[in-house]
Amino acid sequence: MAPIVTPVQTHADVPSKTTVAIIGGGIVGLSAALTLAERGVPVVVFEKGRVVGEQSSRNLGWIRKTNRSPQDAPLAIEADKLWTGMAQRTGSNVGYQQPGIMFLSQTEEELAANRKWLDAVKDLNIDSRLLSPEDVDRMVPGGSRRWRGGLYTASDGYAEPTLAASAIASAAIDKGAIIVENCAVRTLSTFGGKVRGVITERGEIACEQVILAGGLWSRKFLGNLKISLPTLPIIGSVLRTAPMEGPTDIAVAGPDFSFRKRKDGGFTITQRAAMSAPLVLDHARIGLKYLPTLRANWHNLRLSLGRDVLSDYSLARKWKGSDISPFERTRTMDPVANPRLIEEAMDNLTAAWPAFKSAEITETWAGTIDVTPDSLPVMGAVPNWDGLTLATGYSGHGFGTGPAAGQLAADLATGAKPLVDPAPYDIRRFD
Numbered sequence: 501m502a503p504i505v506t507p508v509q510t511h512a513d514v515p516s517k518t519t520v521a522i523i524g525g526g527i528v529g530l531s532a533a534l535t536l537a538e539r540g541v542p543v544v545v546f547e548k549g550r551v552v553g554e555q556s557s558r559n560l561g562w563i564r565k566t567n568r569s570p571q572d573a574p575l576a577i578e579a580d581k582l583w584t585g586m587a588q589r590t591g592s593n594v595g596y597q598q599p600g601i602m603f604l605s606q607t608e609e610e611l612a613a614n615r616k617w618l619d620a621v622k623d624l625n626i627d628s629r630l631l632s633p634e635d636v637d638r639m640v641p642g643g644s645r646r647w648r649g650g651l652y653t654a655s656d657g658y659a660e661p662t663l664a665a666s667a668i669a670s671a672a673i674d675k676g677a678i679i680v681e682n683c684a685v686r687t688l689s690t691f692g693g694k695v696r697g698v699i700t701e702r703g704e705i706a707c708e709q710v711i712l713a714g715g716l717w718s719r720k721f722l723g724n725l726k727i728s729l730p731t732l733p734i735i736g737s738v739l740r741t742a743p744m745e746g747p748t749d750i751a752v753a754g755p756d757f758s759f760r761k762r763k764d765g766g767f768t769i770t771q772r773a774a775m776s777a778p779l780v781l782d783h784a785r786i787g788l789k790y791l792p793t794l795r796a797n798w799h800n801l802r803l804s805l806g807r808d809v810l811s812d813y814s815l816a817r818k819w820k821g822s823d824i825s826p827f828e829r830t831r832t833m834d835p836v837a838n839p840r841l842i843e844e845a846m847d848n849l850t851a852a853w854p855a856f857k858s859a860e861i862t863e864t865w866a867g868t869i870d871v872t873p874d875s876l877p878v879m880g881a882v883p884n885w886d887g888l889t890l891a892t893g894y895s896g897h898g899f900g901t902g903p904a905a906g907q908l909a910a911d912l913a914t915g916a917k918p919l920v921d922p923a924p925y926d927i928r929r930f931d
């Protein structure tokens with residue numbers, strides 16, 4: 501089951517034209533819409549299902565710079581500033597807090613990796629620091645294991661995924677954005693090598709610019725246009741507990757568990773070392789691009805073969821604007837949580853912090869993540885596609901950067917000064 505998000509009063513009617521059309525009502529598309537509406541730019545968001553129905557409501561809510569690729573850290577630093585002002589900007593409490601994020605280390609190798617990361621980001625003035633075993637015991641009391649140390653960033657934190665993106669959507673609507681649900685964009689309309697509109701299931705809408713923020717569907721959308729975007733799906737399984745006393749408000753990442761306190765007093769928990777990897781045809785098509793990542797993370801993937809291959813195979817790869825598209829066939833991707841991973845998450849966590857033995861599990865869910873070969877998103881223009889801007893492929897860490905990623909996408913689509921240098925996100929790096 502999907503977590504229940506705050507409802508958004510979206511629009512019933514689709515306008516015949518706009519300036520910027522956004523494909524995808526997740527945190528990235530909605531943040532781009534809010535930015536554009538605040539700047540007075542006419543904008544329409546098209547969502548094939550319901551807004552915030554896929555990754556943006558199903559994630560853990562972590563907002564972190566810690567252990568982020570140094571190339572992606574400037575965006576995360578800008579995102580912190582946006583999260584800090586989010587309650588005021590949206591008029592809603594999105595549960596944003598900065599109690600810090602801690603990554604625990606159990607081996608010398610992991611400590612060395614922490615030192616290496618600190619060295620790589622030293623020019624960015626991030627407040628991350630190494631922890632001794634005693635620091636860990638003091639900051640997260642009640643543990644039953646002795647850790648070698650940890651990496652901690654006090655300015656990291658979290659927000660509530662069930663509140664945040666819908667608050668952004670409602671604020672965007674208040675500022676003049678139009679958001680339409682149950683309206684898939686099938687393809688683009690072009691003239692003279694330039695995008696001039698989107699073809700939706702409810703007809704064509706003229707526009708000057710399109711931002712594609714379609715999460716895990718972007719690969720399929722672009723494939724139909726013969727644009728190659730390498731992303732593969734992996735599924736994370738998550739649980740939440742009833743309100744309880746916990747050891748700390750800090751979000752803690754262990755080797756095979758993670759936990760963070762929720763606004764409702766419970767905890768959001770996952771088996772950090774394992775994700776389900778449904779085998780789909782794309783593994784055969786683009787799997788080679790992932791070899792270095794696969795070698796490093798092979799033991800973390802639980803491969804599954806069966807239903808996913810068949811349902812993937814049954815979806816069209818090529819269609820016209822007059823055809824029903826794959827986006828209408830799956831309104832909301834709603835994978836089932838893997839019970840083994842839920843059990844492992846609780847077992848591993850209670851072995852490390854016995855206080856969680858009394859935790860009552862009140863909900864479990866899963867979400868499908870779109871992962872690129874280098875785990876960096878793809879943002880910016882597509883060669884030979886004037887008027888199309890990509891904002892996709894956030895690889896399991898785009899909730900935290902979402903507000904900044906949306907702003908950057910809005911900047912790039914309208915020719916404004918970009919929030920950060922978009923060079924690391926260029927699609928041509930995969931050529």
Ligand SMILES: Cc1cc2nc3c(=O)[nH]c(=O)nc-3n(C[C@H](O)[C@H](O)[C@H](O)COP(=O)(O)OP(=O)(O)OC[C@H]3O[C@@H](n4cnc5c(N)ncnc54)[C@H](O)[C@@H]3O)c2cc1C
Binds near residue numbers: 527
């Ligand atoms: C289990 C899990 C844990 C995670 N934990 C974290 C975390 O702690 N911190 C963090 O930073 N990130 C985390 N993430 C990742 C984060 O959730 C995503 O990176 C982020 O939400 C991506 O936002 P998005 O807007 O790109 O995509 P999405 O939220 O997936 O939104 C894309 C939307 O586009 C719509 N769409 C697609 N194609 C079309 C079309 N043709 N027409 C109309 N609509 C379309 C889809 O229906 C969907 O609603 C996690 C993800 C999962 C699943």
